[in-house]
Amino acid sequence: MxxxxxxxxxxxxxxxxxxxxxxxxxxxxxxxxxxxxxxxxxxxxxxxxxxxxxxxxxxxxxxxxxxxxxxxxxxxxxxxxxxxxxxxxxxxxxxxxxxxxxxxxxxxxxxxxxxxxxxxxxxxxxxxxxxxxxxxxxxxxxxxxxxxxxxxxxxxxxxxxxxxxxxxxxxxxxxxxxxxxxxxxVTNPFFETLLKKSPSPSKLLHISSLDNDQKNIIDLLKGFNILKNKRPDVSLTLVGNSNITLVKRLIKRHKIDLLNIKIIGPLEHTAIPKLMTEHDLFLLWSRYESFSLVIAESWASGLPVLCNESGGITAENNETLGHLSKNYTPEGLADDIDRTLNRYDEFDITEIRAYAQKRYxxxxxxxxxxxxxxxxxxx
Structure with a gap:
């Protein structure tokens, strides 16, 4: 049979x-x-x-x-x-x-x-x-x-x-x-981490292939450098894969100041949920996306997301889940991160997780x- x-x-x-x-x-x-x-x-x-x-x-x-x-x-x-x-x-x-x-x-x-x-x-x-x-x-x-x-x-x-x-x-x-x-x-471990909310939000996170053509990494880093002038305490963690070497060359070419920027290589997927709980805001500044799973994983972790509208689920983002940016310049990114961190107390991380639970x-x-x-x- x-x-x-x-x-x-x-x-x-x-x-x-x-x-x-x-x-x-x-x-x-x-x-x-x-x-x-x-x-x-x-x-x-x-x-x-x-x-x-x-x-x-x-x-x-x-x-x-x-x-x-x-x-x-x-x-x-x-x-x-x-x-x-x-x-x-x-x-x-x-x-x-x-x-x-x-x-x-x-x-x-x-x-x-x-x-x-x-x-x-x-x-x-x-x-x-x-x-x-x-x-x-x-x-x-x-x-x-x-x-x-x-x-x-x-x-x-x-x-x-x-x-x-x-x-x-x-x-x-x-x-x-x-x-x-x-x-x-979104796999179960993202929904099982202990929800954390910092009293002094300053830790930003970006996870991707670090492909500059799609993920627009250089503009993201330029925006972060502008932000540092307003918020010297802010930090950014970049997690990527084999494109890290290329990104480092681009950083050197564009004279990006690496102060408060940490770049790390590929991580086991099982390490990502814990990493997300150690940060305050997830950033995505892509040119195009079909879905952007990492946004859904961020929400499952209770992590607000700041992104531009670039396809996928970026259009779902709102003031409850983070911020959907309309100004696609590095200056606009810096201003939007600053405003989002200023209203960080408004985010209900339990509600953010529940949104992801229902959908993903x-x-x-x-x-x-x-x-x-x-x-x-x-x-």
């Missing part, structure tokens, strides 16, 4: 060369697996000559990872599809035909997902995370990826952007049959996916 299961095609997923790549996809799938058994397929070109299938299990879900040696872009794409078709034939032979295909992030998995759904005459759900629909300028490679996505999105039964702003960007550029916005997941908790997101699958009569 075969299983009743959803086949998840993950275009992004954590793996040994990049343990945080697509961790938000993993969280979505774990939530879904509380509702219905899941099997995950993830294929990826990596630097090492690995071709062996890696199989792992967690509660109600089985994960197949196929890592293969990187070549040129077209070769990677062709090899991905050749291996994926071979692997998925084996999965279906062992487990039976899935009740639905759920693609997570569109490239390179959406074309594969579309073919599987058509072949087995089963529903296709697509959760998109990419910011490619919001970017004003695309490289040649990005234009090809967008063409690929746009070709297959029209074949999706239900499209699941991760925010209303993300949905609007996708709908403006692509034909979509049906949309159901389901946000990213594991239980809330699992229920949303359960309702979606029920609407397709596959549960």
């Amino acid at each position: 075969h299983d009743t299961y959803i086949l998840h095609i993950a275009s992004w997923y954590p793996h040994e060369e990049s343990p945080y790549e697509g961790d938000f996809v993993d969280r979505h799938i774990r939530c879904i697996s509380t509702q219905v058994r899941g099997i995950v397929y993830f294929g990826k070109a990596v630097n090492k000559p690995i071709v062996k299938m890696q199989i792992s299990n967690y509660e109600n879900c089985k994960v197949y990872k196929r890592l293969f040696q990187r070549a040129g872009s077209l070769s990677n794409y062709s090899k991905y599809h050749a291996l994926a078709n071979q692997d998925i034939n084996t999965i279906i032979k062992d487990h039976g035909i899935p009740v639905a295909i759920h693609c997570h992030a569109g490239f390179p998995g959406l074309s594969l997902s579309s073919a599987l759904a058509k072949n087995y005459r089963i529903p296709l759900i697509f959760t998109e995370h990419s910011t490619i629909y919001q970017q004003e300028k695309l490289s040649i490679k990005e234009k090809l990826i967008f063409w690929h996505l746009n070709k297959y999105i029209s074949k999706v039964d239900i499209m699941c952007p991760v925010s209303s702003a993300h949905s609007e960007s996708i709908s403006a550029k692509c034909f979509v049959k049906k949309i159901n916005v389901i946000p990213n997941v 908790s594991e239980v809330s997101i699992a229920q949303k996916f359960g309702d979606l699958y029920n609407s397709l009569s596959i549960l």
Whole structure:
């Protein structure tokens, strides 16, 4: 007797060369697996000559990872599809035909997902995370990826952007049959920390890839340097990944004063909840976002957020949750941080956490996916 299961095609997923790549996809799938058994397929070109299938299990879900040696872009794409078709034939032979295909992030998995759904005459759900629909300028490679996505999105039964702003960007550029916005997941540890509120707020926090093109790091740092003239006690912690070296070069080029600025490398995700409780205000100054999970995690930690409106859930920010800036200059950022810290006593950190709990908790997101699958009569 075969299983009743959803086949998840993950275009992004954590793996040994990049343990945080697509961790938000993993969280979505774990939530879904509380509702219905899941099997995950993830294929990826990596630097090492690995071709062996890696199989792992967690509660109600089985994960197949196929890592293969990187070549040129077209070769990677062709090899991905050749291996994926071979692997998925084996999965279906062992487990039976899935009740639905759920693609997570569109490239390179959406074309594969579309073919599987058509072949087995089963529903296709697509959760998109990419910011490619919001970017004003695309490289040649990005234009090809967008063409690929746009070709297959029209074949999706239900499209699941991760925010209303993300949905609007996708709908403006692509034909979509049906949309159901389901946000990213904030894991339980963020809701379990002891809520703290400082009597003298001065500690600012920014966590991101530190990619200056998207995250606009230099303008954020310029704004902070202006703020220091008004508030000499204020400090900023930057947490990033491999872009730290690049950011340090940019800081030197732009002659950013590093006084009261601390830059640290990648942290285990389990360390972030505690770090957030040690700060007073989270900053985000991006050019574009599809969701911005770190904002939701900040709210779950009871941490107010100051951000500009750059897509994702930034538009949800308000005077109860922090501050949504309308002045996108470094001077405007400095003024807005100063005003937000001046009214810090007004923030109810318990209310901020409750807002996040209702919208982004594991239980809330699992229920949303359960309702979606029920609407397709596959549960």
